[in-house]
Amino acid sequence: MLLPALMAFSSGELTPEQVRWLHDTLQLEENTPRTEGYGAGPSIAHRPFTDDEGRGLVLELARTGESGWVFALWFGEDGRPSTETLESHRTLFRDLIERLGLTLIEINPPATADEVGRMYIPPEPGNVEGGVGGVYWDLPYKELDHAWLHLGLRKDAPREVKEVKLRELMRFPIWSVAPEPLRSQVEEFLRET
Secondary structure: OOEEEEEEEEEOOOOHHHHHHHHHHHOOEOOOOOOOOOOOOOEEEEEEEEOOOOOEEEEEEEEEOOOEEEEEEEEOOOOOOOHHHHHHHHHHHHHHHHHOOOEEEEEEOOOOHHHOOOOOOOOOOOEEOOEEOOOOOOOOOOOHHHHHHHOOOOOOOOHHHHHHHHHHHHHOHHHHHOOHHHHHHHHHHHHOO
């Protein structure tokens, strides 16, 4: 089974010539979408390869919707790729997105603040009798150390990525009723910057 190691989501229009150029540049098997593993549906082309440490990996180009493009690196039973392999592909994906004039939406896992995907923040609910629009804290964590996974981050994620995710969490209406230990820990974390 294949699992995602790195996924770069972007949007924009590409001509057939640009898509062909991508196939050539990435040495993808044209008209051979990935059929195995999670999320294979949007795949339009892929290329299996082995990294310097002998791990079997898959490089993929996928299409989502009318103008969404995904550049992905997948790993299998041989294990996750090295940090060097991940970072070289991160650089490659960012360069391709820029060169093709696409808009970066997010890279997962993010390494910098501009790679963090932005979530839709609903408007603040109106006041109702007895409180604020029925907002209550029903999340399982009450301390910052437990919040990272819920925010889609590992504990060792870059600090700037954590800051973006925490500031985003604080914009949700639910933040007004977050447990005090979590609120204090988040404020302290953000003051340390």
